[in-house]
Amino acid sequence: MRRVYTSELIPGMITAEDIYHYSSNQLILPKGLVLTGQSITRLNDYSIISIRVEDDTVSIPNASTNDNYVGETYFKQIRSSQEFTKFKKKFQEEISEVKDHFNDVVRKNAPIDVDNLMEKSLALINETHSSVDLLDMIHNMRDFDDATYVHSLNVGLLCHLFAKWLRMSDEEANLAMMCGLLHDIGKLMVPDAILKKPGRLTPDEYEQVKEHPTNGYIVFLHQNIDIHIKNSALMHHERCDGSGYPMQLKSEQIDPFAKMVAIADVYDAMTSVRPYRPALCPFKVISVFEEEGLQRYDPKYILVFLEHIVNTYIGNTVRLSDGRIGKIVYINKEALSLPTVQIGEKFVDLAKERNLTIEEIL
Ligand SMILES: [Fe+2]
Numbered sequence: 505m506r507r508v509y510t511s512e513l514i515p516g517m518i519t520a521e522d523i524y525h526y527s528s529n530q531l532i533l534p535k536g537l538v539l540t541g542q543s544i545t546r547l548n549d550y551s552i553i554s555i556r557v558e559d560d561t562v563s564i565p566n567a568s569t570n571d572n573y574v575g576e577t578y579f580k581q582i583r584s585s586q587e588f589t590k591f592k593k594k595f596q597e598e599i600s601e602v603k604d605h606f607n608d609v610v611r612k613n614a615p616i617d618v619d620n621l622m623e624k625s626l627a628l629i630n631e632t633h634s635s636v637d638l639l640d641m642i643h644n645m646r647d648f649d650d651a652t653y654v655h656s657l658n659v660g661l662l663c664h665l666f667a668k669w670l671r672m673s674d675e676e677a678n679l680a681m682m683c684g685l686l687h688d689i690g691k692l693m694v695p696d697a698i699l700k701k702p703g704r705l706t707p708d709e710y711e712q713v714k715e716h717p718t719n720g721y722i723v724f725l726h727q728n729i730d731i732h733i734k735n736s737a738l739m740h741h742e743r744c745d746g747s748g749y750p751m752q753l754k755s756e757q758i759d760p761f762a763k764m765v766a767i768a769d770v771y772d773a774m775t776s777v778r779p780y781r782p783a784l785c786p787f788k789v790i791s792v793f794e795e796e797g798l799q800r801y802d803p804k805y806i807l808v809f810l811e812h813i814v815n816t817y818i819g820n821t822v823r824l825s826d827g828r829i830g831k832i833v834y835i836n837k838e839a840l841s842l843p844t845v846q847i848g849e850k851f852v853d854l855a856k857e858r859n860l861t862i863e864e865i866l
């Protein structure tokens with residue numbers, strides 16, 4: 505018997521325990537069940553992070569015996585590459601520097617050294633060969649304790665990539681990166697007990713978290729830095745339809761850099777593991793963006809971002825919710841989370857087969 509993360513479960517594995525929902529105590533899956541794509545989706549839907557499975561597995565046609573089956577997941581292969589090891593080392597070095605510097609700025613009112621932070625972040629970008637590489641690296645920089653700093657650096661790197669997708673100049677891309685890197689500095693003033701709390705926050709705790717944009721702006725108020733960096737700290741939780749905070753601004757009132765940070769911020773939060781749920785596959789993230797309403801974001805930015813994310817995964821092998829494995833061959837512009845997948849000789853258009861979803865990138 506062994507414990508396996510839900511994201512690493514494969515159809516054919518057998519549950520070694522009854523699995524209950526942690527708060528309602530509802531039975532989700534019984535002991536002794538042979539897992540299928542559908543039952544794994546069910547675990548994801550209930551935010552079950554890991555389960556115990558038997559050592560033996562059952563082979564399921566179309567899944568583990570499929571010719572396309574790659575054995576190791578895509579992300580696991582990346583993690584074992586040499587490039588990843590090098591990137592991770594540099595990333596770790598920068599995290600400790602960012603951590604010290606952010607603390608000096610917030611607690612000792614030290615001046616922000618934007619040039620140094622920019623130089624170090626660009627060095628990280630130069631470690632990768634393409635935007636696909638950089639996205640893959642970002643997705644895998646998750647096993648650190650310093651969640652706020654890792655998130656900040658990820659959002660900074662994502663913003664640089666995003667600016668390039670928007671065909672912005674190098675200077676603007678660097679500025680976008682700094683807006684992303686510094687957006688959550690106000691979180692350093694939120695007590696750790698709240699930031700690291702597993703489970704839901706109380707309304708009072710949530711109110712304290714919601715003060716971080718204003719607090720970040722106050723930290724930056726007298727710093728000699730670009731106004732877009734200050735505005736991004738203040739406005740990255742504003743939404744174009746006026747549903748955000750702290751000021752319920754409308755689209756035309758929100759700084760364009762803050763609009764970019766908002767998108768990269770939500771994307772990074774959803775693709776990382778949280779105490780109350782596992783990481784979502786990028787296609788699930790896109791469907792969440794589509795369901796929650798694209799009108800919350802500036803169409804000029806959100807469509808470019810999502811299209812590029814999806815394009816990154818063309819040609820990748822994926823597992824569908826019914827356990828079948830195929831290759832993404834065609835992106836559907838009207839429904840970005842529902843591309844066409846080739847399974848053997850067959851082409852499955854997920855926009856037409858609405859009962860199927862992409863569950864995992866392999
Ligand atoms: Fe934030």
Ligand SMILES: [Fe+2]
Pocket residue numbers: 655659687688769
């Ligand atoms: Fe954030």
